[in-house]
Amino acid sequence: MLLPIGSQDDFGKTVANRNYVFEAFRKVTTFRGYEEISTPVVEYASIFTNQHVGMPLQSLMKWFNNEGEIEVLRPDWTTAIARALTNHSKSHEKWAYQGSIFRNNKLGVESRQVGIEVINFPNFHGESECLLMARNFLEELAINHYVIELGHTGIFEYFINQLNLSNEELKALQIAMHDKRKDRVHQLAEQNGKEHIASELVVLIDAFGPSEEVLNEYEIRWRNYPILLKIVHHLKKLAKLLNESSKVPVIVDLGMVKKLPYYSGIIFRGFLEKNGSTCFSGGRYDRLYAQFGEDKNAVGLGFDVDVLAEQLSIFNKPKKICVIASDDSLSYAEEIRKDYHNYIVEVFYDEEMINKDDFQKVIYILQKDGKYKVVENEDMYRFN
Structure with a gap:
């Protein structure tokens, strides 16, 4: 065996398509006013495994250094950039990155990403920039058949904050919501003595579909819940912007559960219509900077370069x-x-x-x- 399990060599069109994605991304972000940022491929594990980020150590590519500290290959760009921007003086920032991340919990330990981070912009402005940039970039790649999905961490949090869940129960509930297991969701919520919360969470599992249809329904359903109603109105505003600026379908999933603890508001994903692959994902992560003793409002998204490269048609190469x-x-x-x-x-x-x-x-x-x-x-x- 000449390569470790999960590593691979690539040739020809695969490499060429990836490079095309990188070049197109750099072109789009340059003309949208982004600065480029790069972080070391080797970081301390503690940057990613703490309570603010919550990555399990076993999923990271790790080793002990000479001082006995655990070091890892970069598993997440957003966290690495947040560390890099600690004590950074700029007030409004737009950063673009490209490179690999490494985790051993998926096929292949290395995956290539490009992405953006928008720091200290007004919430709607920053979120809009992320989604409009995504549309701009995918158009540059001639990828037009995809769906944008919007969600919000505040909805699930609103309900679970009324439950007395242990950390283990909370993780189990998040998994059950993600897997849309209504029986398990109801069981976990009800055993804490909150029958009406259990019922709301079960209903929330089916709260997904075309943005206008679902949001109009829940605008009525939650008319007496000011916190939830504010979230619905925010989602409607974003969906309206996307519908006005492109013909890409916009759906919502009000029961969407965040994968990492640092997400704290709008979350979004892009799915290819052809095969359902996730081509981009991201959201708001204001809480992330707390581990570095700073308070910043931040939002960003990352694109899966490998997924995008597979979609590229044969370009008109020079003769x-x-x-x-x-x-x-x-x-x-x-x-x-x-x-x-x-x-x-x-x-x-x-x-x-x-x-x-x-x-x-x-x-x-x-x-x-x-x-x-x-x-x-x-x-x-x-x-x-």
């Missing part, structure tokens, strides 16, 4: 030209590239080395009377 040269004419062949700067130019010594069908044109460098001459295939016999 290919083959130059047949020799040891003596190799430097002359290099000069010829300048005449075909919009073409892929490959140089070979022998035409038997090539498949002529791979090239739009084959040209030959011939020597006559001490001078070099460039001719195309059909001119060979006239030249001789």
Whole structure:
């Protein structure tokens, strides 16, 4: 075995498509005013395993350093960037990142991401920027068939705050909500003596679908719950913006449960219509900076580069030209590239080395009377 389990080599189109995604992302974020940020691939485990982030240590790629501290390969960009921005002086910030994260709880330990972090912008402004940037980026990649899903951590929290749950019970309830197991949800909530909360949570499991339909229904249902009504109105405002700015379907899931503790408000995901794969996800994470002793309002999202790269069509690559040269004419062949700067130019010594069908044109460098001459295939016999 030459590679560890979960590692792999990639070739050709796979690598080219990923690079295209990276290049398109950099183009879009540059023109939207983002600055670039990069963090080390090696971090202390404690940055990610504390109560604010809550990543299980067993899911991280880890080892002990010389001082006995546990170090890890970067498992999460958002947390790493929050650490990097500690004591950063700027008030309003837009950051773009690209690179790999490493976890051993999924197929392959390495996955590639690009993403953005929007710091200290008004809530609606920052959230809108994330979602509109996502639309802009996917349009740049010619990916048009996807669905945006909106949720809010405050809804589930509103109900569970009325229950007296242990940490283990809370985790079990979150899993049951995520898996849409109504019987388990009802059981966990009811055993804490809150029958009406149990009923609300069970109903919440089915509170997903087209944004306008679901939000209108719950605007009426929660008209006497000011906190929940405020959340519904916020979701309606975001959904309206998205519906006005694109033809992409917008759905909501009011029972959506956050995967990481630091999410604290709007959460969103993008799904490809073709196969249901998640192409981006993110949300608000104001609480994350508390571990660094700071209070910032922050929102961001990350794109799965590997998922996006698989969706790319064959792009219009430049036409290919083959130059047949020799040891003596190799430097002359290099000069010829300048005449075909919009073409892929490959140089070979022998035409038997090539498949002529791979090239739009084959040209030959011939020597006559001490001078070099460039001719195309059909001119060979006239030249001789």
